[in-house]
Amino acid sequence: MSSIYQTSVRKPITTALIFIAVVILGIFSFQRLPIDLYPNIEVNMLMVMTSYQGASAADIETNITKPLENTLNTVSNLKKISSSSRENTSIIQLEFEFGEDLDVLTNDVRDKLELIKSYLPDGASTPLIFKFSTDMIPILYISAEAQESLPGLYKILDNNVANALARIKGVGTVSISGAPEREIQVYVDPGKLEAYNLSIESISQAIMLENRNTPAGTVDIGSNTYSLRVRGEFVEVSQLNQVVVGNFDGKTIFLSDVASIRDGGQERMQEAYTNEKQGATIIIQKQSGANTVQIAEAVKTELNKIQQNLPSDIKLQIIADSSDNIKNSISSLQETVIFAFLFVLLVVLFFLGRWRATLIIMVTIPISLIAAFIYLFGTGGSLNIISMSGLIIAIGLVVDDAIVVLENITTHIERGSDPRSASILGTNEVALAVMASTLTLVAVFLPFTLVPGMAGMMFKQLGWMVTIMISMSLITAITLTPMMTSRMLRRNMKQGKLFAPIEKGLARFDKAYGSFIHWAIRHRRKIMGSATVIFFLALIPAFTSLGFENMPASDNSRISATVELPVGTGLNISRSIALNISQDWRKKYPEIEMINFSVGQPSESNAWGTLMNKGSHVLSYTIRLAPKNSRKRSMFEITELMRQDLGDMPDVKKSNVIAGGGNNMTGGQSTLNVEIYGFDFSETDRVASELAAKMKEIKGFTNITISREDYQPEYQVDFDREKLAINGLNITTASNFLRNRMSGALTSLFREDGEEYNIRVIYAPEFRKSIEDIENILIYNAQGKSVRLRDVGRVYECFSPPTIERKSRQRVITVSGVASGITLDKAVNATNSILKQMDIPSDISTVLGGSYEDMQEMFADLGTLFLIILMLVFVVMASQFESLTYPFVIMFSIPFALVGVILSLWITGHTVNTMSFIGVIMLSGIVVKNGIVLIDYINLNRERGMGVIRAVVKGGESRLRPVLMTSITAILGMIPLAISQGEGAEMWQPMAVTVIGGLSVSTLLTLVVIPTLYTSFAKNGIVRQRKKIAKLYQKK
């Protein structure tokens, strides 16, 4: 008979070397593991964009959005479809189920679009598919402050910074905003144009014709061939002055006679300010799959080099670095792993009292963890919050198997076996039991890999990791542990002197517990009664004061704010308001390390910016606070104060302050969206504003915003087609004239040092200031005859309708709020009661969404997971005991774990959220394991012929230490997590608190309740058996 443990004891060198090889492989993997905040969550969004020039929002809705929605709605795996139709464009967002292959989905969408394309209006463009990805989220914002170099800032940054950074491996795009882009403007005076009978068109034509290089072929001179060319392009901007634009009364008219040339920045541009100093913002996005932390490091070292080559007045500074948060979170978790290891070491040493034995046990921890690193490396995973907490949980679990094996081997040695045979026989005896208990834990953690949706994306890795670690610990326990005991343990080994009193104390404790159990099982009613009372008492806080939310919000020292001033506010006013706010905040909140804001319209070349619907009335702030440990007020308090500040400002029409900077799916504050579905604009508007007003009154519910924008004021020019026709004009010609004068004609480029700059011919700014200026525009027809705009058309003010938003193919308007100070479930209740009281027309329906929707989905998924786990654990236990009663008894410890969970969450003020839910699931594994250890030994005692009561008392006495050991290692492993104040601590505190509370209460109660319940069931069993026997005798 040659078993694996026999082989490993007989071949210690092979065994040792195999494990050393595993360790080396693991260290290799560990060094190459990237660091991230969360497991790689694949995106599940697609966007379909279609443009139809000249159509209003309502036209777009009926002609483009609706038919596209109807077709796209049939794509498989589609979860949600929402759209926004605005002037000229339709944008449809498709959200799919998590875990589907986005490439396949994209193809499906493309096929559907192909089908519908021919039914779209003629002028509509081909629908474009955009893939969303997490890579679109910028990882680094760098501000560049400048004084003297400000005019040339764009070029300096583009050449020296952006290009250099873009060369770094993994960097996706580097974009610069807020730096003026150079442009040559030709400001013409319309009066002079009229006097000389010139127009913008003729001037730009003249410039174009003067600014041209022409190759003229080749010429043979003597025996040589030369190429011939004319270099007409401007070399200097001042040359523009000499361009001849026409003749008048026999005199030549130069460009300088009718216009002034300006060489400077674009007129309309986005300005960026950092700590009230103007500069530019450089935004860095990463390539798909690249690692944030590595890139950020590389960028930062590169920045130091770049800074030396820049003009001295340009200062580069990092505004926001998403890698900071990741690094801090992971490093505080790494500390926790070390603490957990130390705690486990102390506990094992305390209970075993032997250095060698402790060493043999502790070896299993690194080996098991290393197996997880190999898994992570092999599957392209990363070290993140979830995988790190998996490691911490596992540290307390992986030692158990080795302890059981070691204890049995020690017993054998103490009985007189020599260490070698004791190692083989001792392992052989418990191998099956150890496998069964590992199987129980696998039954808890393996189902994590099967969860669908968002929860699945988050916890798949955790499930695999813990499963692999405990499997590895099993392998270690039946190979390496016996090998090491056979070499390191001796017969007649004495415990150290230090441990003698501990051993004595523990023995006394065992006895005391034994006599307590003896008392308890004789007063079963009392015990069960009080346990039931405790259970129901604990449910009270669960239903009254415990809050529920999806993910705990975590303080990452970043705040972002969008402030909307009344529509149409000019850049100058916006800028001064923005500067005031910025100054005020810096004075009021000394916690602010840096405040950056941008104001104004992004340039036309910035496609993403134009999509985001910005105007000169919108200010966007990015604020970085001092690190979490160095300030008293939390990010959330400051955010709340900022919201109040903005609310008090009369100029501010709408504001949205987001703690955590950006509404990412995890870590931000919980939002509640009320989606109001209805076709009629005015009705839904009324309901939305009434609801918003009432929601503002809910205490702790802030940042209430309504999604639908206001009607935008604008000027429209209404041409009279008849009058145009009389003058030989048409709408296109006339509107082109208007456009060229107001926004300029771009006809030519000025080249310098390999760069090209636009030459824009436009009315000088002082002639573009009033409606009269527009009305006075001269429009020329083909015959050169001119007519004023006011004679063929009319300028009037009007309002353009807002974007039409739709969701699930219905018009929708969303009122959203942030739960800050109250928990999400309370906000939901309050909102629901408001909705009940409100008078809502029957054709308008409301649905609650936002984080609340996510929470419900997540809780449903996790609830299913919990049920599956309970069933699997039951199956494993039932087959181990070959009984349905004992697993049932053991399962009783889970409600008591819940008692501890509820109480600890209640006392510490945490909420029930995804993380604490995960805590409950993990903890039930450990609790059940404790029950198995206890009942297994009681059963053993009974099989050895003891009576029920004696078996229970003796079993309790002898299993008290292993049970306490398992629980205490797990609890102590979690304590560093629970008290950690590092960045991201809010995320795992609820989980740690759950495990600590649940495990301590359930261990205490389990140690009393399970023996009591066992006795009752066993007694009933015996009574039934006796009755059966009695019946048999009666028959005879």
Added chain:
Amino acid sequence: MKSVFITYDQAYQDSVMAILSKHNIRGYSGWQGITGCGSRSGEPHQGSHAWPALNNALLTVIDDSKVAPLLEALRELDKTSDLLGLRAFVWNIEASI
């Protein structure tokens, strides 16, 4: 010629083999992993959940002169531990081929 039947806790396997070879006893027949229980004291060896331990047994046929020293050596081994059992029984051999 006598036959000696030795039955013992598995943990003694190596020691018993060592004693045999020390006494120049080459021939034997052995059984491994068998159940058994002592008549007076000691834990049963049943390989079950309750009593996981198992015995080995060994039958060797040796010259009469070798019996006494072998039994002496086995007794010494048995004394090293109270909890591991070891028993030896001697029979006469009537005939052999």
